[in-house]
Amino acid sequence: MTRFTLAAAALLGLAHEVLADLQPCGPAQYDPAQYVCWDNQFLCPITGGEPLSNCAGACYSKFMYTCTNSVLTLLPPVDTPFTLTVDNPGLPIHGKPVTAGGLHWTLDGETSSYCPEQVGSACPPGDTTVLAAYQGSVSMSVMVPGGQQAYLDPYWNMGYTQAHSAYLPPGSIREGFGAYQGGGFVNLNGNGWGWAACPPRASGGGGPGWNLVARNETNADKFNECHPINLKINSLPSGTLGAWQYT
Template sequence: MTKFTLIGAALLALGNSAVNALNSCGESQYDPAQYVCWSDQFLCPITAGEPLSFCNGACYSKFMYKCENNVLSLLPAHTGTPFTLTVSNPTLPIDGKPVTASGLHLSLAGNTSTYCPVEVVGAACPPGNITAFFAGNGGLSMDTMVPGGQQAYLGPDWNMHYTQAHSAYIPAGSLTQGFGAYEGGGFVNLNGNGWGWVACPPQASGGGGSAWNLVGRNETNAASLTACTPVNLKINPLPSGTVGAWQYA
């Protein structure tokens, strides 16, 4: 057998292997790494590590929707009580890790930085060991005691930031609304035509340090985020009255 035919045979074997790796869904063939089959006839994509569910002809994310009696509807809004956020994408090493606040910037699987004036607040200082939030009216705020609070926002760099304590300054071009917080679901970025969130490895998009960076993806920055991976952010409710920190530093 010539070298050419050996190579051809190897390529043919690889091709057959690829075909054999496909699964059947009704009359369709699909890659189980990219799609999930429902009722042996409906294909839904896997997005941000989540196999989308199926409801009466539509594929949907359980981070935002529910299906009851074959009727698809939005999950109820999560309002009134604080929550933490964790990363959801089983393909990443930071799956299940928290969203953390430090340096007026929200990161993934980083450290939480807080401050409390003990000489003023005394024993009322919160532990300050979690990053907690409140949601409402399409916006997000930090769960703090400091007068005036701290507002979270999507900056002109499409990174998530929060305001300095005792200051309402937010850079021009930032977005303070366009987010959805869903009971039993996730915290969804609806800005940029709904491209959602991506997690960028350390240094991949300017986040710095050992933490991963949280970025809102949109049609203008998507091409620069090839090293980043789509993720969902899962809402984890906290008991009413929980305070995350006096202020996030």
């Protein structure tokens, strides 16, 4: 009887703490760690560290949409080269860059590139991962003839082709990406659930750094140790090249 009483008291105390953390939003109660309240009447979830905004009662991400005169519209596609940075204020890699190395995108890693000696002073810097998007596809912004195509591999990691080669692993996806001016880089494939950052040794990770994966309805359980993020677009001047080639 004593054990039951103590257990019941502990549960009641926990319930009281949970209720005490809730805040009012009009007639509703909400957890501010999971939702944001707009105008004391609209609740929107926090996804990937972003409190979704409100547009006439509709929740939306500023990485994809804009609201003007209570009308929700898609942001225009980015039309110049760009870099990407991680956006989730709750993670230590918030604001860190997406980096290319080993024919694979990583988070807060080191950009790996190469330029032939004979190119000389015409070689781009090669220390920043620069991308370009066009009609749903994305490529590395490079000087090498033929370019380098970026893609989702069969394991939902972002990779890119070797220079002078168009080979992609069977089952890879080259299209279905959204890149928005003043917004973010979005995966629209596989009923996408957004991007996730996997810490070293977490499912989907590997190596000393953080790995980038695209979560969806088929792999969400596999990546349950990873953290949802957004990828913020940082536009660069037209014609910007990041490297001769990324390696």
